[in-house]
Amino acid sequence: MTMSDKLQIKTCPTCGSDKIRRVTRDITRKYKGQTYIVPKVGFYDCPNCGEKVYDHEAMQKIKAHSPAYHKAEALVEA
Numbered sequence: 001m002t003m004s005d006k007l008q009i010k011t012c013p014t015c016g017s018d019k020i021r022r023v024t025r026d027i028t029r030k031y032k033g034q035t036y037i038v039p040k041v042g043f044y045d046c047p048n049c050g051e052k053v054y055d056h057e058a059m060q061k062i063k064a065h066s067p068a069y070h071k072a073e074a075l076v077e078a
């Protein structure tokens with residue numbers, strides 16, 4: 001993992017607010033009606049419009065927890 005694949009976001013891509021900031025939270029996702037939780041995902045959250053931006057690392061983590069990917073590539077990076 002290198003630093004170069006980290007997103008650097010200073011303004012919200014949706015509303016342009018500079019209040020967007022990086023947070024780390026447990027997020028809840030749904031796959032085929034099944035709810036699953038991905039713990040401690042780092043992403044950008046805009047308090048102005050509610051936009052959430054997930055970077056590559058976050059997407060990989062979400063994938064690793066998704067029921068859709070459990071058999072194929074879960075925990076490859078662990």
Ligand SMILES: [Zn+2]
Nearest residue numbers: 012015046049
């Ligand atoms: Zn926004």
